[in-house]
Amino acid sequence: MRRNLTVYDIAAEAGVSVATVSRVLNNNDKVAENTRYKIQSIIDKYDFKPNEVARSLFKNETKLIGCILPDITNPYYSTVLLEAEKYALMNGYTMMICNTRGDSDNYAMYLQTLVERQVTGIIYMGGESVETMQLHQLLKKYEDRLPIVMINWSMQDINCFCVQSDEEQGFLMLLDQIAKEGYRDVALLAGKRGVMPTELKVSLYQEAVRKGIFNEREEYLIDGEFSVEYGMKAMKQLLSLPVRPEVVIGINDIIAVGILNACHMHKLSVPEDIKIVGFDNINLSSVVYPSITTIGHDYENLARKAVDLIIDKTALVKRERIFTFPMEYICRESF
Amino acid sequence: MRRNLTVYDIAAEAGVSVATVSRVLNNNDKVAENTRYKIQSIIDKYDFKPNEVARSLFKNETKLIGCILPDITNPYYSTVLLEAEKYALMNGYTMMICNTRGDSDNYAMYLQTLVERQVTGIIYMGGESVETMQLHQLLKKYEDRLPIVMINWSMQDINCFCVQSDEEQGFLMLLDQIAKEGYRDVALLAGKRGVMPTELKVSLYQEAVRKGIFNEREEYLIDGEFSVEYGMKAMKQLLSLPVRPEVVIGINDIIAVGILNACHMHKLSVPEDIKIVGFDNINLSSVVYPSITTIGHDYENLARKAVDLIIDKTALVKRERIFTFPMEYICRESF
């Protein structure tokens, strides 16, 4: 429980000044070879490591990245975080994590905390649609002060960085694959309405119906929330219809798993009796049987870009704010 | 992009000294009501927040908790982390996360980094059996200097805190439930041998066989690794046996999902044709169909205890090092 060593202790034992110790520590400045050797061996002897907090204070740079997200338990977020952390590590940065857990007050509170802790930048992943006034004000206040990167999220009127998947391209690719195989009775379980990603996909689906690519059946579009339970329930509803769909799209993989569960329950074989596709390519979709065909984010590049924007000190003064990455069709067993 | 405000700026504008500003900030010391008001209104005006790094340096206390774990994408770890973070937040602590991603060198490196960053304490969750010499040395070096809490993990010869589930009680409870229902042909897919949790469960299973509670069939104990793929493969092997087991135990839920997949593939109904149980109660086990009966950790209390040990400055000088929490039988559809 003894006090930590400091550069003063090392300097004293080596009979030099702290400045010289610091020079050895950062081996940038010129130090005589034998002085360096003497100091280095004392450093090694005690395995001395400089206090990063003091360093951060002096340099006004913590090499800390804060990450605000709804729930790390959700594989979509944990995959992004894993990739971000991997890349941050390579660059000497450490990640701090903040789970808002669906409480919209937490967003503002965490944002505040991270700024007070002088993080270099913040990765922000929204999930709920609720935006408090306070959050909005804080983002406005900080948007020019430190890099805030929203991944697959954006907010009206806020000029933060935005790193996103091209969900339009991704979803169109999915509809295309379905159309290409000649299916016309296609249902969409849309989850929670009113948030941007849902509305985008719903309108693309409706456009396909309007264009006559899919048959028009109002009962084939069901909304609710983003959960396995909802997927099961809505799927049961579809299965009780006089004309069953040939393909059911879960607007995300979580819902697709619910759809799959309902099929198992009704002893339907997938993909023989009915086909299922999802969206997001969370690891869950590859783990169930049959594995789910889906559209995948480029998790690695999304995360790397976000970290890059935080690390690169010149990013804030550049004009570019939005970075879009293509999505990928991942063919598995369910379609 | 302008410089952050400091207590000096506030003091200057209020015409007082920084000491008084600091007193208002921490409202402990006595400050005249009208001085306080004047200062507070300037603080409010700029929404001034003190620099936490400077605070940490002075107080020699960062209120940071580091968490080292194999892979946040694994729901077991993310659930613990979620609970820990929730409780840390309530106490003004922030979590840092370090994914070792199966690279045993990373454990030592992250441990080092966290200590340099002066975290208040470290939560450590191992996963691989590989322990480097270096890691062992570092743990020995730091075990008395700051609280290091291992959750469901321990290391020979290391005197860190150990917060654990009573896996013996949990697994016995599982075997009991199976025996109580009168099943005697019970298989165990054991995953990776050689690590403590596996060996414990295998020996409890073997003891049940020796006692004649379960029938002795060597082919019913298969080892491999902790993955869905292994679970499927091993289950297929079981299904090709002349006498199929009535119940198959996955040593964890991941493997149990693989077992379930193999059943779906073979068009077997669960639990009608064959029963499945898992272990850990990760969220995955409740999401598949049929949902998997399992033994659950007390995630909340494990995490809270770990955080408590870090927060409580007196814990290190106390003698108690091991804290055990009972596990829970969670009855679902697969058994």
Added chain:
DNA sequence: TTGTAAGCGTTATCAA
């Protein structure tokens, strides 16, 4: 090549 000293932004001690 090395040392002295100032400064990073706080808080706490001591004196006024």
Added chain:
DNA sequence: TTGATAACGCTTACAA
């Protein structure tokens, strides 16, 4: 009740 000042542990001008 308030202010001056040292201290936390480091780095970097600047001087020697």
